[in-house]
Each structure stands twice: as structure tokens, then as C-alpha cells.
Amino acid sequence: MLKLKIFALALLTFLFTAPLSAQEVAGMVEKIRGIATATNETGVSELAPGSTVYVDDSLKTESRARLLIKFKDGSRLTLGENALIIVDDLLYQPDTDKQSQTIDVVRGVFSFVSGSIAKANYSNLTFRTPVATIGIRGTEFLGGELTVGMAAGRPHYGFQIYDGAIEVQAPGGSVVLDEPGEGTFLPLTRIAAPTPVRQWTPEEAAEAQEALAF
Template sequence: MKKTISIISIFILFTFNALASVGVIERYSGEAYVLRGNKKIDVVRALKLERKDIITTKKNAWVKIKLNDNTLITAGKNAKLVIDDYLYDGKRKAKASFSFSKGVFKTITGAVGKISPKKFKVHTPNATIGIRGTEFYVDASRPQEHIICTRGTITVTSSFGEVEVEAGRETFAQSKQKPQTPTKANQQNIFKIDLAIGIHHPTATHEERTLIEKSEGGLIKPLIQSIPVNTPNIEPVVSENTAEEETSTNIEESTSVEESSSVEDTIQEEVTTHETTDEIKDTAPVIPIHNPCPLPPSR
């Protein structure tokens, strides 16, 4: 009797774990949906995700997924992502497997990548990506897949061979070939993917934005145009490094404002010591206004 109860308990626990939520839709833009068995579910914020879910985005859409171990996956437009397998108990049992069938993606691994890095896999049509505590990009929108590592190290494997890609380097994978020898990553390629998945780079110059737009042949043009100009409450999807850079920029701007106020007070004191307006103009220093984040002109 006890043995029967134990078997039933294990079965119930297994079933519960299999059907339990593995993560949520943290943010999204545009039209996207989840295929779950025979059901088609429209993506909404905080929608719970399960194993075997298929997440699909349409034109000019993107979604950001947060899994239970804090792994973050952002998919751009016309993308298809499958949660093949996922397990995380908050301790030592951890594994994750995803298929990026098409589109562009950014992945920042969480606890699973630290606890069981060998059990974290991303499959593309032409290769399999293994990780070691990593942040990486995948562009599977073309027959020749583009894979960039921006933190940690990844391995890119096909049936014809394997390459190791360190941070700051990129490789290309295509059917029936070994992945290319990694080379130094091009920052403009990262900008392209970031813009395609809804990430706004405040440090990108107008020339860089124009070059990115032309090189992509219109893929991200609507997204560039949709980025508000001089909008302080924009909420870009950012990695931890980008957040630290923005915090540093805010501190510098705040310091600049304080210094500017101090200079203005000094000018006012000098104004009171002169008898004519001409003398004031001659002695007052010019305060340059520097914009650290040039934006494109209005279109």
C-alpha cells in the first residue's frame, strides 16, 4: 500500500512539474502568439509559458521572455522559438533546451547556465550552441546564420565540426559546413540585432544609425522610426552592462547640471560688479552645451 502511494505521489509530482510554468512574457511589442498544443494564445504581458510552447512573432514585433532561473530571451520580428525542455528546481536540478527556428534573438543565461552549463543548449537550423555563463546573439533570419558572443564563451557545433567563440567574436554557420573560424565581432551587427529586437542604443550616432538602416535593407527601418526622440520615459530592453553605462551617464549629466548652475551663479555675481551691459558680455564665459547622445533629425 505504501509503495503504491509513493508511486502515485511521484507520478503526480512529475505531472505537476511537466505542466508548471517555466517563465513569463516580460515585455512585448506588436503582434505575437503562443502555440500550446491545439491552442493559439495571444501574447500579453505576464503570460505564463510552459514546456513545448512555441512562441511566434509577426512583422515589426518582438517579445522578451524571462524564465524561472532569470534567463532572458528576446526574439525579434518574424521569429519562431520553441521551449523544447526546461527544468529548474532552484537548487541543483537544471536543464534547458530551445530551438531558434528563424528570426533574431538575444540570450542572457541565468542560473541554469551556472549550475549545469553543459545542459543549456540552443538549436538553430544549422548548428547547436553550448554555453558557459553567457550572453549571445543569434540571427537565423538567413540561410547563413550569424552568431555573436558578447559575454563568456560559447561553442557552435554542426555535424561537420565545432568552433569556440569567445566574448567579442562572431561566427557564421550554414548547412553542410563547419561553422566559420571566429573573427572580431562588428559592433554595427550588434546594433542591427538590438534594434530589431527593440533595444535602443542611446550612444549610437546618427551616422551609425543611418549605416545600420541601409545595410539591413529596410528590415529595421520601421523600428528606428518608431523610437521616440527626446523621450525620457522610454523603457529599452537592456543588459546589466548597458544599465550600468546608462547609470554612469545619468551621474555625469547630473554633475554637469550642478557645475553649470555653479557657473551661472558666478556669472551673476560678476554681473553685479560691472556698470555696463557691454562689460558684462565681455567678461561672461560661454557655457558649451554638449549632447552625448546625438539623435537623427526628424523624418
């Protein structure tokens, strides 16, 4: 009887002191410049090369910072300065159908190279931004808040494809980018369709690339 009580007490102690949920590893920091942080249920931590990134992490870069994340499936996400994204989901079990990846971009300029999850099934990957959801077809692309491409002083978002194809799905309509260098823009201040697909000018492409250069 005494042993049973001791066991019960030990079990209760474990249940009340164990973490509510184990953190699921999503990837790691491959490269960083300046200051970037991760926020999750355990608090806020400053990132460094080799730092672990977890599912549900909010990743934030400070002024003039850059951050490159390599996820478990080989996909890569680069963030420019003053960016904020959430690693909403990453489930990667090779050689099974249990694969999914969801990334929410809150602000900032970013580029993304898809990995094994999207290559196995494009519908496994969900990429959300403030103006559109991106349907990805095994690709490399960039997006974010830009100053060129639309009327001066009009806050807007842009997307450009480097390789593969994406569908920019906005409340006002959608377009497909499937030729390297093609891009589109959307205003940030109202519901609208993406602008007609066209090749970005050197000035438009340079702004986005400079925002991501280490």
C-alpha cells in the same frame, strides 16, 4: 455496494474529464511589442506583458514584433520579428541537481542571457538552431538569420558573444567564441563549418542589434 458503485463512477468521470497532463510553467512575458502568440495543446493565445509561458509552448512573433521572456531560473530570451522558438524543456528545482533547459530556435533573430540553470552546470542547458547546437558557458549571446557577414544573397546564420563563452557546434565543425564582440557565420543552405572567429564589424553588429531593439 451502492456507495462503491458511486465512487467508481465518480472516479471514472474524473479520469476521463481531467487534463491529460498539467502544463509546466516555464516563465513569463516580461516585455512585448506588436503581436506574438503561444501555441500549445490548449490552442493558440495572444501574448501580453505578464502572460505565462509553458514548457512545450511554441512562441511566434509577427512582423515588426519583439518579445522578451523571463524564465523561472532568471534566464532571458529576446526574439525579433517573424521568429519561432519552442520551449522544449525547463526543469528548475533550486539547490538540487534536477535542473535542465532546452530551447529550439526554428527561425528569427534572438538573444539569450543564461540564468541559474546554466550557471549551476553548463551541460544543463541545450540551445538548438537550424545550423548548430550551442554549448553555453554562462553567457550572453545572440544569433539568427542575417543579411550581412557573408556574400550578398547567400542565406546565412550568425552568432555573436557579448559575455562569457559559447561553442558553436555545427555538422561541419565547431568554433569557440569567448571574447566580447567575437562572432562567426554559417550558410543556411548546406553543411559547412563556422567561419573563422573574428570581431564583427559595426555594420554586422548593428543589423543584429536593430533586429532585437524594442
